[in-house]
Amino acid sequence: MQQNLDYQHLKAQIKNWALEIGFQQAGISDVNLNEAGKHLNNWLQKQYHGDMEYMARHGEKRYIPKQLIPDTLSIISVRLDYMPAHLTPYESLTIQSNKAAISRYALGRDYHKVIRSKLKKLAQKITEEIGDFGHRVFTDSAPVMEKAIAEKAGLGWIGKHSNLLNSKAGSYFFLGEIYTDLPLEPDQKQGFHCGSCTQCIQDCPTDAIVAPFQVDARRCISYLTIENKGPIPVEFRQAIGNRIYGCDDCQVVCPWNKFTHTTHELDFQPRNDLDDIQLLELFNWTENEFLNKTQGSPIRRIGYEAWQRNLAVGIGNIKTNEKTKQKIIATLKAKLDESSDLVKEHINWALNQFQ
Template sequence: MSLSEQVLADLSAQIKSWGKECGFAEIRIADVDLSHAEAGLQAWLDAGYHGDMAYMAAHGTKRSRPAELVPGTVRVISARMNYLPSSESWREAEKQHTPDTAVISLYARGRDYHKVLRSRLQQLADKIAAQIGEFGYRVFTDSAPVMEVALAEKAGLGWRGKHSLLLSREAGSMFFLGEILVDLPLPVDEPVGNHCGQCQSCIDVCPTKAIVAPFQVDARRCVSYLTIELHGSIPVELRPLIGNRVYGCDDCQLFCPWNKFAQSAVVDDFEVRHGLDHARMVHLLLWSEAQFLRMMEGSPIRRIGHERWLRNIAVGLGNAAVTMRGDPEIVAALSSRLEHPSDLVREHIQWALVQHVSAIN
């Protein structure tokens, strides 16, 4: 397909307008040359910072060379979608969780973002096809070896913060990213400068000190990795640092000054479900596997499974001993899981009970 420069320029403007109709906050376009990012990716992998996430290294250069992943690709349509639930005082609310309340990352309290973004990116692709006819493309939402932050940064959606997430002057970092790799030589947008300056709030506040240097995260220490990606036992020395964070961690975003500009979602998919913004851990621990699967239907949390869900909550309840030592309701809930068939669950339940016994003594 051969389109004139003017047609491509008009199409680019139309894509950005259609993007707003599909629920995206912003759409920008970049070429797919990520050669500048390859060395950093390899150094991160060589340092072992990816932990057990073998998929991060499994695809070789395809992760930093989109045209190898999808032959014919010359541009990326990079999109961001806000996910913050509608609340002006969200940061204050997030700092007021009680020790027995489960802290679940804000992005995971509503519908699974993979499904939401993929569907809406497909809608956008369909609009393009309706305008120009068939073209080569592939939609991605954190679902394939794509360096989406590097692509979004190149497209000008923001800059990479010291916590390694993308930051926008207009929207902070409380948004999802998605991409459409296309074979259309659309005009590209300019990147923006880095505006972190001397600030290192994200580094200072990280509970496990996982941000080992500006722009360098050791995933093996990150609470999000430990509670979501890690399949086995959570290292004993890191358990007390996790506190009551049972699925992910927002601390580096919560204390980032740029998130005073964070924007609420315009789609209702990300509104809180099942009271997950203030759920008590003793109640969550008592969910059967069938209850867990039913309650987490359509949620990103479902993918960790019931076993790791119980593992994480056990750690949270163990850490509650710091201020609620020997609490009868917590001890009873933990004790009810002592005979769980999973070695992983029993190990963390026993650890949690020891924290309460030790606190009493």
Template sequence: MCGWARELGFARVGVADVDLATAEPGLLAWLNNGFHGGMDYMAAHGLKRARPAELVPGTVSVITARMDYLPQGTPADWQPVEFARLDRPTEGIVSLYARGRDYHKVLRARLQKLAERIAAEVGPFGHRAFTDSAPVLEAELATRSGQGWRGKHTLVLSREGGSMFFLGEIYVDLHLPRTEPTGAHCGQCTACIDVCPTRAIVAPHRLDARRCISYLTIEHDGAIDEDLRPLIGNRIYGCDDCQLICPWNKYAQTSRLADFDARDGLAGSDLPTLFGWNEEEFLRRTEGGPIRRIGHVRWLRNIAVALGNALAALPAGDTRRAPLQAALQARAENPSALVREHVQWALGR
């Protein structure tokens, strides 16, 4: 199975048991604290998330897979290169994973192909593939199957690949030999906690999504809290800071698939240009990619915040201010009240 998986672009596969009972108290505490924010789907399925055999009746094993996503051609010093974008306030930052094709599409298709190869070997069997698309405790299953350990930022870390990878699962009705979990190797390091701009990592292994920039710019569909807007900086879709600072990501691997290579315009573009995309251009440029899921209105909301932060960062008289103000003024009468609110806030910066 490992050979087939590698042919399909996966870095590693493992097998987990379906008994996740020990993960249930932590899941309930996280939900009870409201740390899931507006992600109601996280609570909607209750403990079914921690009970694979209830989610997909007949499941007795879970095949887990991870796929590296750093774009091909990523330089060895990619971490400082990405951090340097924060020092260019007029540049819009899109999270690394989102610059290429939608990972949901890529992984789901390849997980299905892996299941088909297994079926060709052992005969038909019951299965269902998931990629961040259902009430599945992906990180828990990944750690139990030896993909890595949970970092203090809650992401899975691997000694061979850092954390720059996607996870996917195939729930199967086959009894498969389990792969052994690995130990944790974060030690006393708190770099990810310390670097978080909004202090969303409230304790080791505990994330308050309501403060997380990735949540705010992707999952959250309303107005962004005014106290948090200045902390977002020029991040317009997602945030990689806790991964950029992680020492283990010096071992992050580039993808063997061209799917995750950055699309034109999603790395290094200036904010006024991105803010100028009308809905048609937004849909065209994001077709087949994950950014399209947030829609044009939230895209504009996010960039308006970044434009306001850029204005606050640039000194009076700086020639870069005029294009930012002009871009905002052009959207001041936008049909969306959400966009108008964030534009007015930005102009006041």
């Protein structure tokens, strides 16, 4: 690395390069995440993490960046919009019970791959300018408190639903980080702009936002349909409706999302009509079709069994007339023999909804 670097100038260059590479914004955070660490420990103590043991396992590494990467002096935080243009609105899908409502971030290519590749390009630009420097890139891939880091880097504030919000872009964006040994000056935090609003708390289908900034994952549809490997608790099945992969409700109702910018990234465009497709059509996919059609998509990570489990719950919630009801029952029954015990139990629950 060069000696006597002008770090102010380098910081400005990093922000410009980030934009050139396609990120919407970049900022710098220091490595003091003590406040976020307190919040995390409080959340863990209340068991709000459910079965996500990895959240507790990495302990201090999450909020003491130097325990993860010893020479870290500052963190470059970036954000990337993901909302494709011209989608059937999510709020119109959740009221058409025969359609699948899939979280908007998961309709296209796996964001981990997209962001990692852009972060590597950014690190490469820095290397070309100053020579080798110590760094590691992350995107939701290690014990990194990405929202707290982004907040400290001036990219927004953590809303009462616990997502990051930006006053010019809402909340439909991904985050990524570069831990670095460069002593870059941290940016200023943005103000907190939720005010007295509690819309996300009121409208959560399963009352998962148990208090401002406190999401009980055990009640959260994103957790129940993605992270959860076991049965979906019966008490939440009707409230889940047709949300078969994640849930966007707390973001959809947030007034700041009127400032959402759509993305130009081709990678985030919907694949296989996942933005507007019937539950029964998805349920009829064989395992091979599932694996082929979700190649390179974040949905593939949950596996075919959890996919079928979620779809069975969605189908059990379809409101329909007598004629279609018989078709639904026949479709559900046709899958019984070939399904695992977990999926069978959800199919039987769905069949019971049509008694």
